[in-house]
Amino acid sequence: xxxYKRKKGVTRKATKVVGxxxxxxxxxxxxxxxEVISIEERDANFHKIWLGHIVESLDLIGNKxxxxxxxxxxxxxxxxxxxMTYKEIEQKTGISQPTIAETxxxxxxxxxxxxxRAGTYQVNPDxxxxxxxxxxxxxxxxxxxxxxxxxx
Numbered sequence: 001x002x003x004y005k006r007k008k009g010v011t012r013k014a015t016k017v018v019g020x021x022x023x024x025x026x027x028x029x030x031x032x033x034x035e036v037i038s039i040e041e042r043d044a045n046f047h048k049i050w051l052g053h054i055v056e057s058l059d060l061i062g063n064k065x066x067x068x069x070x071x072x073x074x075x076x077x078x079x080x081x082x083x084m085t086y087k088e089i090e091q092k093t094g095i096s097q098p099t100i101a102e103t104x105x106x107x108x109x110x111x112x113x114x115x116x117r118a119g120t121y122q123v124n125p126d127x128x129x130x131x132x133x134x135x136x137x138x139x140x141x142x143x144x145x146x147x148x149x150x151x152x
Contacts, residue, residue: 014039015039016039016040017035017037017038018036018037019035020034021033021036022034056070064103067093067095068093068095068099068100069103071089072107072121073123076123076130079142080123080125080128080129080143081116081123082120082121082122083119083120084119086101111127112124112127114146116146122139122143122146125139
């Protein structure tokens, strides 16, 4: 039996009767049987987003800049690197190089990605990453190292 209690703006809690268990009463030393209840908080105040589907929908209704972003996200390697020149992006997407350049500049200014050299970019793993925690942390260290090299 599960009972859901919910208040507006508050995380939902589920109360579940687990069963009965025997405990030793510390005052009397007697064994007592007690009903055990589990209370679990649920993440009712969060939206779950399936990024691929959201981006696909935005791509259908969005502008050319959004199409560039979608293209980048679809073409990342395992180290969150995007390896393509503006000319290659133009050939594969049909989007003009000025629009691509403007989009890439905006993505760099917003710390979504960093330019390593012409045709080589790394996407910030704090923004998006496909893979496990350890892989993400390794890529995050590489991403942050780019700034340290530029500061020297």
